[in-house]
Amino acid sequence: MTGSLAGVRWGDTLARVVVILLLAFAIFGPLANLVLWAFAERWYFPHKLPQEFGLTFWARVFAPRGSALASLWTSVGIACLTVLSTLAVAVPAGYALARLRLPARTLILLVFLLPQAVPNLPVYVNIARVFYEIRLNGTITGVVLVHAAHGLVLAVWIASAAFASVDASLEEAARNMGASAWRCWTTVTLPLALPGLIASAIFVFLESLDEFTGTYFVGVPDVTTLPLLMFNASMGGNYQIASITAILLLLPSIAFMLAVERFLKADVLAMIGR
Amino acid sequence: MSPPSQATGSPYLHADAVSVSYGATRVLDRVSLTVARGELVALLGSSGCGKTTLLRAIAGFVTPTEGRIVVDGRDITRLPPEARGTAMMFQSYALWPHMNVAANIGYGLRMRGRPRDEIAKRVGEMLRLLQLDGYGERSIAALSGGQKQRVALGRALAVDPSVLLLDEPMSNLDYRVRLELRHELRALQQRVGITAVYVTHDREEALTLADRIAVIDAGRIAQLGTPDEVFHRPVSPFVAGFMGADNAIDVVHAGDGWSWPAGGAGTRARAHFRADRARLAPPGTDAGRGTLAIDGAVVQRVYLGTQYRYRVHAGADDFWVDDPERRDEGAAVRVLVPPDALLVFPAAA
Numbered sequence: 001m002t003g004s005l006a007g008v009r010w011g012d013t014l015a016r017v018v019v020i021l022l023l024a025f026a027i028f029g030p031l032a033n034l035v036l037w038a039f040a041e042r043w044y045f046p047h048k049l050p051q052e053f054g055l056t057f058w059a060r061v062f063a064p065r066g067s068a069l070a071s072l073w074t075s076v077g078i079a080c081l082t083v084l085s086t087l088a089v090a091v092p093a094g095y096a097l098a099r100l101r102l103p104a105r106t107l108i109l110l111v112f113l114l115p116q117a118v119p120n121l122p123v124y125v126n127i128a129r130v131f132y133e134i135r136l137n138g139t140i141t142g143v144v145l146v147h148a149a150h151g152l153v154l155a156v157w158i159a160s161a162a163f164a165s166v167d168a169s170l171e172e173a174a175r176n177m178g179a180s181a182w183r184c185w186t187t188v189t190l191p192l193a194l195p196g197l198i199a200s201a202i203f204v205f206l207e208s209l210d211e212f213t214g215t216y217f218v219g220v221p222d223v224t225t226l227p228l229l230m231f232n233a234s235m236g237g238n239y240q241i242a243s244i245t246a247i248l249l250l251l252p253s254i255a256f257m258l259a260v261e262r263f264l265k266a267d268v269l270a271m272i273g274r
Numbered sequence: 275m276s277p278p279s280q281a282t283g284s285p286y287l288h289a290d291a292v293s294v295s296y297g298a299t300r301v302l303d304r305v306s307l308t309v310a311r312g313e314l315v316a317l318l319g320s321s322g323c324g325k326t327t328l329l330r331a332i333a334g335f336v337t338p339t340e341g342r343i344v345v346d347g348r349d350i351t352r353l354p355p356e357a358r359g360t361a362m363m364f365q366s367y368a369l370w371p372h373m374n375v376a377a378n379i380g381y382g383l384r385m386r387g388r389p390r391d392e393i394a395k396r397v398g399e400m401l402r403l404l405q406l407d408g409y410g411e412r413s414i415a416a417l418s419g420g421q422k423q424r425v426a427l428g429r430a431l432a433v434d435p436s437v438l439l440l441d442e443p444m445s446n447l448d449y450r451v452r453l454e455l456r457h458e459l460r461a462l463q464q465r466v467g468i469t470a471v472y473v474t475h476d477r478e479e480a481l482t483l484a485d486r487i488a489v490i491d492a493g494r495i496a497q498l499g500t501p502d503e504v505f506h507r508p509v510s511p512f513v514a515g516f517m518g519a520d521n522a523i524d525v526v527h528a529g530d531g532w533s534w535p536a537g538g539a540g541t542r543a544r545a546h547f548r549a550d551r552a553r554l555a556p557p558g559t560d561a562g563r564g565t566l567a568i569d570g571a572v573v574q575r576v577y578l579g580t581q582y583r584y585r586v587h588a589g590a591d592d593f594w595v596d597d598p599e600r601r602d603e604g605a606a607v608r609v610l611v612p613p614d615a616l617l618v619f620p621a622a623a
Contacts, residue, residue, distance in 0.1 A: 169368040
């Protein structure tokens with residue numbers, strides 16, 4: 001190998017390293033700040049780093065009667081209920097959209113997309129007003145409904161893609177081999193679509209866990225989820241509590257994203273929106 | 275209709291004037307077909323002719339708009355697929371990727387509520403029959419095309435179906451694997467003694483496999499007969515062409531045989547013949563009694579291996595003739611077609 005060629009290679013590698021480092025800083029810089037704040041006991045203005053590290057605030061967050069743990073369980077409970085109610089609609093709807101020759105298929109998929117296209121705030125303000133009249137404001141049910149409406153788009157789209165990726169001849173073969181429509185569905189269709197359905201459940205769960213605006217309008221003050229707690233903490237200048245809650249919110253997201261990557265296969269992704 | 279070659283009684287499967295329409299399109303037009311017990315009938319036709327639709331109507335995936343389908347005296351026209359007792363082998367094999375080989379083969383018996391040990395025994399029998407011993411625990415993704423085909427066949431045979439329906443089962447296989455499996459399939463079908471309907475677009479496959487062939491054209495049966503009948507005595511120009519006699523020329527009956535060109539007095543007709551039943555001779559060669567002589571020129575030469583195939587231009591027609599001797603393009607030739615190689619149909623009005 002000649003010297004000049006090696007030089008070009010080195011320059012090339014160096015450029016790549018610099019770009020990757022910049023990218024990493026853009027992504028992980030704010031996160032590093034978050035982690036610093038989570039373990040900072042004292043951190044005043046002119047100092048670049050906290051003067052004192054410790055776990056006092058963690059102890060406070062995880063105190064048996066601390067509000068953080070309570071709202072964590074509220075968040076998880078709401079997310080689970082949201083997943084259940086969303087799947088109850090998304091599974092049959094997704095299957096129908098994937099299999100039946102509905103004339104307005106694309107239109108139906110677009111209608112499910114509509115709540116995402118409209119600005120969130122006016123929608124939630126109106127929902128809050130309606131919910132207030134029918135006494136759903138400040139209830140878990142109300143918050144679950146708002147989260148489900150939000151998660152339905154994603155769930156229906158992914159579920160319909162998951163079912164569409166199950167070849168119809170596989171179902172025909174089951175019927176042909178003596179399976180009733182229901183047994184065919186439970187022994188062939190559902191197991192084959194399951195990875196996609198799990199992925200959609202995970203997305204809905206994460207969406208619900210992170211959701212802020214709708215919960216703010218419908219849930220406050222009776223229902224306090226983790227994002228609301230984080231909001232209150234950072235508005236009150238309590239960056240430690242806010243950072244710790246943020247990390248709590250981050251962990252399930254990262255874990256589930258890794259799982260989703262396994263469940264959402266290319267053949268399912270290729271069918272999304274078809 | 276000719277009697278089935280393996281007639282062992284009254285028709286076992288009877289499609290009676292079956293029509294199928296998709297919207298305004300009529301895919302099958304009053305098709306009638308009988309299959310005797312233990313017989314293999316091939317439905318032969320080009321894509322879109324309706325052969326697969328007929329198969330799917332027998333399986334229960336499409337509902338006939340008119341007509342009846344009867345199996346062993348039982349009218350199954352309106353029954354759902356799972357209540358018919360037919361077994362279909364799909365073109366794509368349609369094996370379930372989330373089950374292993376044994377679970378695929380045993381599925382039909384499981385749906386029929388058979389006990390576990392009986393299912394395991396039957397699956398074992400099928401694996402042995404199809405030379406798949408030791409493959410029971412394999413996943414479907416780990417199988418070759420030929421093995422998948424065997425598993426699909428095993429799954430269909432495991433339930434001891436009333437009728438075995440095969441939808442182009444060989445079309446996804448390599449040519450050599452196909453040849454091998456074709457003979458295996460035929461031997462197996464005769465050994466098990468199963469009644470089968472076999473959809474294919476490959477005439478060689480139909481000729482080697484079937485007891486009888488139904489040539490299907492535009493939603494109707496153009497001819498139904500033994501391979502020999504369909505090959506040597508096609509009833510229409512379409513069947514003749516489809517069975518490989520695709521050279522067509524206008525002829526006239528004068529004196530003691532058919533002659534070309536079709537000028538002068540006599541009965542006019544259109545004659546079909548196969549490329550390998552004609553031969554080439556130098557211009558002016560004496561044709562002999564009854565032999566059709568056509569004078570033309572070679573316009574194209576294709577090497578076939580054992581011989582050449584020539585495209586000969588004569589009058590307004592082009593046709594293909596096989597000949598072992600090498601000739602140049604442009605050479606004047608006389609095409610000789612012996613009388614028993616001519617398939618003559620009335621001239622189009």
